[in-house]
Amino acid sequence: MISLAGRDILHSWGKFVFTGIGLGLLIGVTLTMAGVYRGMVADGKALLDNSGADLWVVQRETLGPYAESSSIYDDLWRGIRAMPGVAAAANVTYLTMQVRHGQRDVRAMVVGIMAGNPGDPGWPPYLVAGRQITRGHYEAVADIASGFQLGDELKIRRNHYRVVGLTRRMVSSNGDPMVFIPLKDAQEAQFLKDNDAIWMQRRRTAANPAFNRPTVPGLLEAVLASQTVNNHVNAILVRLAPGYTPEEVAAPIRRWKRLTVYDRSQMEEILIGKLIATAAKQIGMFLVILAVVSAAIVAFIIYTLTMDKIREIAVLKLIGTRNRTIAKMIMQQALALGSIGFVVGKIAATFAAPHFPKYVLLMPEDSIAGFFAVMLICVLASLVAIRLALKVDPAEAIGG
Amino acid sequence: MTAKGIHIERLSKRYGEGDTAVLALKNVNMTVAPGEVVGLIGPSGSGKSTLLKCLGAVIDPTAGRMMLGDEVIYDDGWKVRDLRALRRDKIGFVFQAPYLIPFLDVTDNVALLPMLAGVPNERARARALELLTALDVQHRANAMPSQLSGGEQQRVAIARGLVNRPPVILADEPTAPLDSQRALAVIRILNDMARRYQTAIIVVTHDEKIIPTFKRIYHIRDGVTHEEVGEGRGSD
Ligand SMILES: Nc1ncnc2c1ncn2[C@@H]1O[C@H](COP(=O)(O)OP(=O)(O)OP(=O)(O)O)[C@@H](O)[C@H]1O
Numbered sequence A: 001m002i003s004l005a006g007r008d009i010l011h012s013w014g015k016f017v018f019t020g021i022g023l024g025l026l027i028g029v030t031l032t033m034a035g036v037y038r039g040m041v042a043d044g045k046a047l048l049d050n051s052g053a054d055l056w057v058v059q060r061e062t063l064g065p066y067a068e069s070s071s072i073y074d075d076l077w078r079g080i081r082a083m084p085g086v087a088a089a090a091n092v093t094y095l096t097m098q099v100r101h102g103q104r105d106v107r108a109m110v111v112g113i114m115a116g117n118p119g120d121p122g123w124p125p126y127l128v129a130g131r132q133i134t135r136g137h138y139e140a141v142a143d144i145a146s147g148f149q150l151g152d153e154l155k156i157r158r159n160h161y162r163v164v165g166l167t168r169r170m171v172s173s174n175g176d177p178m179v180f181i182p183l184k185d186a187q188e189a190q191f192l193k194d195n196d197a198i199w200m201q202r203r204r205t206a207a208n209p210a211f212n213r214p215t216v217p218g219l220l221e222a223v224l225a226s227q228t229v230n231n232h233v234n235a236i237l238v239r240l241a242p243g244y245t246p247e248e249v250a251a252p253i254r255r256w257k258r259l260t261v262y263d264r265s266q267m268e269e270i271l272i273g274k275l276i277a278t279a280a281k282q283i284g285m286f287l288v289i290l291a292v293v294s295a296a297i298v299a300f301i302i303y304t305l306t307m308d309k310i311r312e313i314a315v316l317k318l319i320g321t322r323n324r325t326i327a328k329m330i331m332q333q334a335l336a337l338g339s340i341g342f343v344v345g346k347i348a349a350t351f352a353a354p355h356f357p358k359y360v361l362l363m364p365e366d367s368i369a370g371f372f373a374v375m376l377i378c379v380l381a382s383l384v385a386i387r388l389a390l391k392v393d394p395a396e397a398i399g400g
Numbered sequence B: 001m002t003a004k005g006i007h008i009e010r011l012s013k014r015y016g017e018g019d020t021a022v023l024a025l026k027n028v029n030m031t032v033a034p035g036e037v038v039g040l041i042g043p044s045g046s047g048k049s050t051l052l053k054c055l056g057a058v059i060d061p062t063a064g065r066m067m068l069g070d071e072v073i074y075d076d077g078w079k080v081r082d083l084r085a086l087r088r089d090k091i092g093f094v095f096q097a098p099y100l101i102p103f104l105d106v107t108d109n110v111a112l113l114p115m116l117a118g119v120p121n122e123r124a125r126a127r128a129l130e131l132l133t134a135l136d137v138q139h140r141a142n143a144m145p146s147q148l149s150g151g152e153q154q155r156v157a158i159a160r161g162l163v164n165r166p167p168v169i170l171a172d173e174p175t176a177p178l179d180s181q182r183a184l185a186v187i188r189i190l191n192d193m194a195r196r197y198q199t200a201i202i203v204v205t206h207d208e209k210i211i212p213t214f215k216r217i218y219h220i221r222d223g224v225t226h227e228e229v230g231e232g233r234g235s236d
């Protein structure tokens, strides 16, 4: 027996190829959307991995430092460092902002890291070029995705920083590249007001009789100094000593320091379950719409192709073709269309993915799932046409 | 008269029920022997297509008996189980328009029927080529239907009707689109084939050009047939 579906496809291959390409672009968009979601999850995990922390100590009752803002005193880390099971503890600040470089600015997550050694929590674990920060001020290590190069001069708020090192895959959960600067600079940047605002605040403080008391010399100066110093950080990153479980170490910090502590799995739950949950739903919604549109296209094309063949189908039935053979022909055509579409889509997605501004992670299992989804959609979409074909009366071939 | 060929007795067909019912065939009797070509003529609405559909086992008669060869197909409400296989194996169809499958080449259009019946592709194609040769279109065997002239298409369609060696061929206005020379050629082919393969052939026609070629003609009017001996001598 010859393949009726195959012969029909060869005969009108133009129609199949062009619809297949159209469908393929749609499937490509679908695969890319799934890749965007996977990329967000991967970015979130990379953020946690690269932080080098086992525990995140944040302001009480907050989901900080990534999903909510968190602010704690910058001297608490010493106490935590001394607690049993803590191998390393370090302050860290995170601030997402526009970092200027010459005429352009780049959205980046500015990370303030404590003076210390490479490999400390918060430090970039490895560099692809240059060196780590060695001075206490005005040096920066930037992620390569920011487009900055060694030696570039960056402007964060009013201060200038020189790029001394480059990292890779150091991104925020939003996919923004990270720029590491010394903690003190970062604290200042978080707090820094423009000159006018500082000036205005000084004047107001000086005008407040509670602070400006001629009988207490030095009070006004002390108040002014405290107003311009930021002694807060967003979180303390803790690395466990070998042999300790996260909960063993976290419980005393919660109890005695009255802070909230998250371990790695809780942090992942916050990032993926809360921070990118809305985005994930958004993408899920798009996937549903794309699936419906793809199904509609396949159904419409296969239905039209079948409509064009009504006469032939009536003749095939009259001369004794089984319904099964005709149904198989239509379903095979739908599957062929889906296969063309999938191949085109997979190629399109693979070539397009690196050009997206955010990380697009195409997972083989998503492709496999996508392939089966496409096949399922094609089977369902062909049912309408098959129903039409099965209803054709062989008597129609004889005419009136 | 032998029991081979087509034999129908008291065949009736009613469309619809009650007030709107149309009695399209009324106790039709007809016999066509193997190797014989008979004409079926009648005015519009007389029941020609209805009779052809009953003979072709695509609609069921309301009453009466029909036999193809030795096999009883219908008997007052009873019918054989697999009409589809019956059509495939016992009946060849030739239509007014050739209705070839556009995406199959000439050989496969003809070979499709034996293939559907499970004959291996190469055997089916060999059989198709044999018939195409008999019908003198073997030189177009690898062409697509759209590349053929009307007359060539009709000959391919006849080859398709004959390929399973059916004991019966039903031809519905097979010469309508053809000029008189080609129309006569088609009738000659049908007569040849009838004789060569001992096929009973019924040709429904309006075509004045070919009516004189039939040895026997059934006239049908208001669902009733009258037999008449024609002046024709087939292809001789
Ligand atoms: N499906 C149907 N339902 C109801 N009545 C029908 C149906 N098909 C045919 N008829 C009626 O049966 C009668 C015979 O119709 P039939 O189609 O057999 O005529 P015909 O001889 O083929 O005519 P023509 O030469 O115009 O094709 C007509 O009165 C027609 O209206």
Ligand SMILES: [Mg+2]
Binding pocket: A399, A400, B048, B049, B050
């Ligand atoms: Mg008719």
